[in-house]
Amino acid sequence: MNKFHVCDRDLDTASFEHYQQAEALALDTETMGLVLGRDRLCLVQLCDPDGYITAIRIAPGQTAAPNLSRLLENPQITKIFHYARFDVAQFQHTFNTVTQPIFCTKIASKIARTYTGSHGLKSLVQELEGIELDKSSQSSDWGNPHTLSPDQLQYAANDVRYLIPLRQKLITMLERENRWVLAQRCFDCLPVIIDLDILQFKDIFDHK
Numbered sequence: 743m744n745k746f747h748v749c750d751r752d753l754d755t756a757s758f759e760h761y762q763q764a765e766a767l768a769l770d771t772e773t774m775g776l777v778l779g780r781d782r783l784c785l786v787q788l789c790d791p792d793g794y795i796t797a798i799r800i801a802p803g804q805t806a807a808p809n810l811s812r813l814l815e816n817p818q819i820t821k822i823f824h825y826a827r828f829d830v831a832q833f834q835h836t837f838n839t840v841t842q843p844i845f846c847t848k849i850a851s852k853i854a855r856t857y858t859g860s861h862g863l864k865s866l867v868q869e870l871e872g873i874e875l876d877k878s879s880q881s882s883d884w885g886n887p888h889t890l891s892p893d894q895l896q897y898a899a900n901d902v903r904y905l906i907p908l909r910q911k912l913i914t915m916l917e918r919e920n921r922w923v924l925a926q927r928c929f930d931c932l933p934v935i936i937d938l939d940i941l942q943f944k945d946i947f948d949h950k
Contacts, residue, residue, distance in 0.1 A: 746795045746899060751804060753788075757796050758809040764790040766820040766845075767813065768905035771829045772884040772898060778828075778939060783836045784884035786810060789902035797898055799890070800836070811839040822905045824848050824863045826929075831936045844929050847908050853925045854915040867904045870911045875900050 749757065761767060768789040775781030786798040786807075798810060814821060814833055823829045826846035833839045851861040858865075864875045882894060916922040938946065 745793055746797075746895075748797045748799065748895070750799050751801055752807040753796060753798060753809040753813070755809070757794075758813065760794065761788060761790055761796075761813055762816070762819075764819055766791065766822055766906060766909065768822045768902040769814075769829060770823065770898070770901040770905075771832050773832060774883075774885050776828070778831050778835055782885070783832045785890075785898055787898045787902045788813075789899075789906065791906050793903065795899050795902060797895060802885075805837065807837055811837050814839050814841040817842060820845050822847065822909050824866070824901070824905060826932055827935060827939070830932065831939050834936060835940055840933065842933070844932055845909055846929060846932070847905055847912060849928050850909070850912040850916060850925050853921050853928070854912050854919060863901065863904075866908060870908055871904050873904065 747757075753761070770787045771783055772785035772787075773781045773783055782802065783800045786800060787795065788798075789795045798807065800807070811833075813819060820843050821830075821841055822845045824846070825848045826841075826844050830841045830844065833841055847863070847866060848861055851866055855861065855866075855869075860866075864877055867873050867875050876897065884890070884894070913922060916925050
């Protein structure tokens, strides 16, 4: 099976069945911007422990991707994100899909790597994997699926390629520092926080 391919609107049957066998999947999204509800979902990337990567091009106005949603909702597959709060909210807003269970490498990094303030994916991959990511395509037009460049697709693939090994290394650090249970409790809180984000509640935990 080809290690990287592109689908339109949803996973094809062969890829869906392949991913269904995984214990964990790495996921990421590309959007037209960072404002939920204004900036639409354009691309979804997935990677399994074997390094099999799929990019799904999402059409303007699309509100369903049944195969993708079934994977996101499968309780037997851990979904790994870097900053899950954003990506999971996009899936819930766009497809009315509640993703579970979740592992967030950004949350895990902030709890485990308290010796640094650098918790972006580039910094995390550089320290734990010894690889420097090229982020030059991060701010680009993801909205036209017919003109995605090789550089954009390579960037999108790299955003999921390292998440699975990062997860295991972060779990090792969290367990060593007796913070793994705390991290899991944070992951369990994400659905509530995402519901608040979708409803545009702000600062409800602040004392004002």
